[in-house]
Amino acid sequence: MAYHHGDLATALVEAAVELSRDGGPDAVTIREATRRAGVSPNAAYRHFPNRAALLDATAAAIQQGLAASMTDPPAASPREDLRRIGRAYVDFALEEPGWFAVVFFGARRPDPAAVGEAPAFLALTAALDALVAEGALDPARQDDAAWACWATVHGFAELCLHGPLAHVPRAEQRRRGDVAIRAVIAGVTR
Numbered sequence: 428m429a430y431h432h433g434d435l436a437t438a439l440v441e442a443a444v445e446l447s448r449d450g451g452p453d454a455v456t457i458r459e460a461t462r463r464a465g466v467s468p469n470a471a472y473r474h475f476p477n478r479a480a481l482l483d484a485t486a487a488a489i490q491q492g493l494a495a496s497m498t499d500p501p502a503a504s505p506r507e508d509l510r511r512i513g514r515a516y517v518d519f520a521l522e523e524p525g526w527f528a529v530v531f532f533g534a535r536r537p538d539p540a541a542v543g544e545a546p547a548f549l550a551l552t553a554a555l556d557a558l559v560a561e562g563a564l565d566p567a568r569q570d571d572a573a574w575a576c577w578a579t580v581h582g583f584a585e586l587c588l589h590g591p592l593a594h595v596p597r598a599e600q601r602r603r604g605d606v607a608i609r610a611v612i613a614g615v616t617r
Contacts, residue, residue, distance in 0.1 A: 436474040436484070438464040443485040444526070451528035455482055479534035486533045489526045493519050494546030498553075505557035506612055512554050513580045513608035514601075516547065520584030521600065527584065551576055555615075563616045572615035579611040580604075 442463035446454045457478055461468045475481040497515040502508035520527040542548050552573055558564035564572060586592045587600045595603075 435464065435466065435470060439471055439474060439481060440484045440488050443481055444488055447485060447489075447529045448523065448525045451525040452482055452533045454525070455485060455529070457481060482529065482534035486530045489530050490546045493526075493530065494550045497547060497550045505554060505561055505563065506616065508557060509551075509554040509576070509612050510605075510608055512550055513576065513611070514605065516580045517584050517587070517601075517604045517608075520581075521587055521597065524588055527588070531581075548573070548577065558616060568615065575615055576611050579607055583607050 439457075439460045442460040443455045445463070446456075446459055455478065457471045457475065458468050460481060461471045471481070475484065493516070496519060497512045502511050543552075552569075555564060555569050555572055555576075558572075559566050559569055583604050587595070587604070592600055592603065
């Protein structure tokens with residue numbers, strides 16, 4: 428992808444997204460992103476003052492894709508929607524570990540307030556809103572339910588990527604992931 432004119436910031440983020448796909452956050456450098464965009468490294472500094480800023484923009488772009496995979500297509504019921512969102516999260520982590528690492532282990536660890544505004548977390552809270560609307564979740568428990576759901580799928584993904592489930596066949600990882608997701612949904616909707 429050679430940049431010729433237009434939106435250099437977008438071209439640099441696209442290059443960084445591709446770099447991080449296989450190499451995670453360590454593969455993202457301003458020098459390599461600008462090389463792929465066909466500009467000098469100095470050109471990037473007009474848009475990104477440092478590598479951390481480029482990684483933040485890359486993580487935001489990846490988060491948009493993750494959120495889209497979590498919400499498309501809509502499910503038939505709020506519980507099914509929540510199950511599909513959890514599975515999409517785990518599938519994303521297992522299929523795109525480089526991107527998963529950029530989003531959660533890039534330049535900075537996201538703080539709880541920033542997480543609350545992240546597209547993937549907003550998809551989760553929207554599904555929980557639907558459970559509240561149908562009376563399956565007490566509104567007073569919604570915030571705790573969001574963190575419990577996220578901790579379950581994120582922790583399970585980490586077990587599959589870097590823990591004792593790393594060498595388990597993908598089909599078995601998915602089966603066990605589905606069990607964990609169903610369990611957390613049952614727990615938050617009691």
